Amino acid sequence: MKKRVRIKDIANRAGVSTGTVDRVLHNRGSVAPEVKKKVLQVVDELGYERNRLASALAYNKAFRILALLPEPEKDSYWKQIHNGVQKAAKAVKHYGLLVEPMYFDLFQPQDFHAKAQQLIAAQPDGLLFPPMFYEEAKWLLDTCQQQNIPQVIINTSIEGNHPLCYIGQDSYQSGVLGARLLDFGLTDGQMVCILNLEVGTKAAHHLLDKEKGFRSYFANGGNKEVDILRKDFEAFNDPAKLSEFLQNLTTSHPRLSGIFVTNSRAHKVINCLPEASAGEIKIVGFDLIESNLRYLQEDKINFLINQNPVEQGYLGIINLFKHLVLKEEVERTQYLPLDIIVKENVEYYLRKQLTFEMAL
Amino acid sequence: MKKRVRIKDIANRAGVSTGTVDRVLHNRGSVAPEVKKKVLQVVDELGYERNRLASALAYNKAFRILALLPEPEKDSYWKQIHNGVQKAAKAVKHYGLLVEPMYFDLFQPQDFHAKAQQLIAAQPDGLLFPPMFYEEAKWLLDTCQQQNIPQVIINTSIEGNHPLCYIGQDSYQSGVLGARLLDFGLTDGQMVCILNLEVGTKAAHHLLDKEKGFRSYFANGGNKEVDILRKDFEAFNDPAKLSEFLQNLTTSHPRLSGIFVTNSRAHKVINCLPEASAGEIKIVGFDLIESNLRYLQEDKINFLINQNPVEQGYLGIINLFKHLVLKEEVERTQYLPLDIIVKENVEYYLRKQLTFEMAL
DNA sequence: CTCAAAAATGTGTGCGCACACGCAAATTTT
DNA sequence: AAAATTTGCGTGTGCGCACACATTTTTGAG
Numbered sequence: 026m027k028k029r030v031r032i033k034d035i036a037n038r039a040g041v042s043t044g045t046v047d048r049v050l051h052n053r054g055s056v057a058p059e060v061k062k063k064v065l066q067v068v069d070e071l072g073y074e075r076n077r078l079a080s081a082l083a084y085n086k087a088f089r090i091l092a093l094l095p096e097p098e099k100d101s102y103w104k105q106i107h108n109g110v111q112k113a114a115k116a117v118k119h120y121g122l123l124v125e126p127m128y129f130d131l132f133q134p135q136d137f138h139a140k141a142q143q144l145i146a147a148q149p150d151g152l153l154f155p156p157m158f159y160e161e162a163k164w165l166l167d168t169c170q171q172q173n174i175p176q177v178i179i180n181t182s183i184e185g186n187h188p189l190c191y192i193g194q195d196s197y198q199s200g201v202l203g204a205r206l207l208d209f210g211l212t213d214g215q216m217v218c219i220l221n222l223e224v225g226t227k228a229a230h231h232l233l234d235k236e237k238g239f240r241s242y243f244a245n246g247g248n249k250e251v252d253i254l255r256k257d258f259e260a261f262n263d264p265a266k267l268s269e270f271l272q273n274l275t276t277s278h279p280r281l282s283g284i285f286v287t288n289s290r291a292h293k294v295i296n297c298l299p300e301a302s303a304g305e306i307k308i309v310g311f312d313l314i315e316s317n318l319r320y321l322q323e324d325k326i327n328f329l330i331n332q333n334p335v336e337q338g339y340l341g342i343i344n345l346f347k348h349l350v351l352k353e354e355v356e357r358t359q360y361l362p363l364d365i366i367v368k369e370n371v372e373y374y375l376r377k378q379l380t381f382e383m384a385l
Numbered sequence: 386m387k388k389r390v391r392i393k394d395i396a397n398r399a400g401v402s403t404g405t406v407d408r409v410l411h412n413r414g415s416v417a418p419e420v421k422k423k424v425l426q427v428v429d430e431l432g433y434e435r436n437r438l439a440s441a442l443a444y445n446k447a448f449r450i451l452a453l454l455p456e457p458e459k460d461s462y463w464k465q466i467h468n469g470v471q472k473a474a475k476a477v478k479h480y481g482l483l484v485e486p487m488y489f490d491l492f493q494p495q496d497f498h499a500k501a502q503q504l505i506a507a508q509p510d511g512l513l514f515p516p517m518f519y520e521e522a523k524w525l526l527d528t529c530q531q532q533n534i535p536q537v538i539i540n541t542s543i544e545g546n547h548p549l550c551y552i553g554q555d556s557y558q559s560g561v562l563g564a565r566l567l568d569f570g571l572t573d574g575q576m577v578c579i580l581n582l583e584v585g586t587k588a589a590h591h592l593l594d595k596e597k598g599f600r601s602y603f604a605n606g607g608n609k610e611v612d613i614l615r616k617d618f619e620a621f622n623d624p625a626k627l628s629e630f631l632q633n634l635t636t637s638h639p640r641l642s643g644i645f646v647t648n649s650r651a652h653k654v655i656n657c658l659p660e661a662s663a664g665e666i667k668i669v670g671f672d673l674i675e676s677n678l679r680y681l682q683e684d685k686i687n688f689l690i691n692q693n694p695v696e697q698g699y700l701g702i703i704n705l706f707k708h709l710v711l712k713e714e715v716e717r718t719q720y721l722p723l724d725i726i727v728k729e730n731v732e733y734y735l736r737k738q739l740t741f742e743m744a745l
Numbered sequence: 746c747t748c749a750a751a752a753a754t755g756t757g758t759g760c761g762c763a764c765a766c767g768c769a770a771a772t773t774t775t
Numbered sequence: 776a777a778a779a780t781t782t783g784c785g786t787g788t789g790c791g792c793a794c795a796c797a798t799t800t801t802t803g804a805g
Contacts (some may be wrong), residue, residue: 042754
């Protein structure tokens with residue numbers, strides 16, 4: 026049972042005072058070079074590790090973190106990210122991190138900008154947000170950089186800036202994965218469809234990345250000779266139109282036996298799929314939202330790919346915590362695991378979304 | 386921005402001293418009933434939450450946890466659990482948890498018993514171990530219970546005892562999952578084989594549970610009409626014999642198109658599978674060991690099911706931490722997530738595992 | 746060589762809590 | 776009724792560290 030090494034022990038051994046050791050450890054200067062060297066040597070010798078408890082306690086400064094997120098009530102995906110943020114906030118509360126969420130309208134760049142200005146005015150010690158709108162996000166990032174406010178960006182990456190870290194989904198790879206899963210259930214000569222149920226697909230970078238990934242799987246030696254079709258459909262909220270669309274799709278492509286729904290709207294496809302095709306066409310979709318889960322249980326959706334959004338929010342805050350409080354280096358880019366969900370293992374992942382571990 | 390409530394604040398508001406508040410909070414007695422009531426009321430009123438940092442710091446007592454594990458160098462599975470234990474140990478070190486591993490010989494019950502006795506003699510504050518041998522484990526559990534030492538058991542459950550919690554794998558459900566995965570890649574009328582590559586399969590409870598789960602999937606309306614075959618083979622370390630066995634299997638069952646290898650030895654099957662069958666027979670196996678990973682990359686293994694052993698060790702320690710330091714309630718039974726691994730998402734899971742060793 | 750400014754180092758306080766100790770009032774014992 | 780307990784409560788100290796401030800030593804200009 027080795028007792029732990031304290032600053033005091035180092036001071037004794039190095040023949041200096043604790044104040045000097047402290048200055049060395051924090052690189053605060055005002056220490057003679059040879060003394061510094063000596064202290065560092067002793068630190069190394071005794072294998073000193075700062076007691077984070079005492080450190081955080083003594084530091085006694087509350088960092089204020091602002092999290093700028095889309096309104097959670099209006100979107101279940103962002104609701105989950107919000108949950109993760111709250112969860113992390115609770116876990117780090119006692120370590121002097123105060124997390125305050127702010128909300129913007131998911132569809133209003135100018136609202137994002139307005140909130141961003143408020144946020145800067147509030148002078149937080151750290152910032153978490155998804156750079157949804159390019160111009161507005163850029164402005165926010167630049168301003169933060171000028172003012173030396175560490176930023177963690179989530180969900181969407183943005184070029185040419187250097188936030189503290191990025192935590193997000195790997196869209197390309199999730200496309201590859203989707204292809205792999207469908208492929209396993211197909212036989213030679215069949216056809217699959219990449220289906221984008223989105224308004225303005227052209228602008229949605231992540232959907233395009235998923236398509237790229239999906240195609241690359243088959244291009245680089247998928248197991249089967251399979252034709253790939255891509256369809257965009259915007260009126261997905263109108264069941265009649267969607268049904269008509271799917272009817273057309275299946276009749277004009279009788280060999281169609283797999284659909285890769287590139288976002289969380291797989292349940293809408295199931296709703297409107299012609300009777301004849303049900304069961305014949307394999308479905309791979311995204312996200313553990315309730316309507317998808319129901320169809321997963323009913324064996325109508327075959328696979329759901331999940332990149333735990335709760336974890337995304339959670340990790341975002343934890344990274345700020347590590348940076349600000351623990352003063353640790355953090356990884357610049359962190360992709361979330363690509364979880365493959367079927368009926369038989371969904372329960373574990375749902376539980377994970379609720380009870381998250383505090384792991385420091 | 387509410388500042389946090391301290392014991393001092395409660396003392397002020399209740400018109401008593403901090404010492405009294407402390408006695409109330411810790412139920413240490415020596416407090417007049419009406420005073421206690423008043424204090425509790427104020428605690429509630431102000432929404433006091435103990436500052437865990439300061440609490441742990443002031444508590445200043447190191448709990449000693451002993452973890453009795455199979456020797457990690459001799460088995461990559463236990464090595465990973467060991468890693469998880471070490472990782473958790475590091476995380477909770479500063480909170481006054483000292484974790485010391487002890488090792489026993491995986492195949493020697495008497496060694497387990499000897500170590501168990503040493504361990505009891507050492508009077509630890511908490512205990513983590515897999516109850517590998519029934520009699521010996523029972524003795525250890527009973528003794529701990531007498532001495533009020535909290536125990537966390539991992540990997541294997543044991544009847545009729547009440548440890549603090551059990552953390553382990555859900556064998557039955559992993560069998561169901563294996564069936565689901567194979568099923569997706571099959572067509573009607575094909576045949577699948579449950580393959581136990583183990584010495585003394587009859588005694589291996591977890592293998593039998595996997596079989597039960599596997600069969601139950603097809604019994605309860607799997608998608609296809611599929612025949613199920615079960616084979617046990619013990620000489621899996623002799624490539625010639627295994628090849629012969631597989632050759633026989635495939636020729637006598639030409640419709641065989643899927644093998645569910647119930648443990649981590651899927652790679653051995655791949656090694657010895659007849660040329661003609663390669664690619665025709667889908668393989669689902671277990672565990673992210675190196676030799677399996679190679680074949681996963683080469684598309685020879687289709688799916689690996691993983692129940693992260695690192696997490697098992699990690700959670701074991703974390704639960705003791707929660708119980709001893711945070712004084713929180715912990716869940717009695719905790720199953721690990723069933724992760725589905727393919728080439729396209731393996732990387733994320735490997736990163737979680739920190740290190741992996743050469744396979745058996 | 747002198748003296749003030751700058752650099753280097755030491756000392757002291759407090760973060761929030763747990764717990765030992767000590768003192769007074771209430772209660773029991775003789 | 777005095778002595779011996781017991782009960783209820785307040786005070787003080789220390790956990791390991793960060794940081795402000797006090798003190799000593801060094802430096803450099805005149």
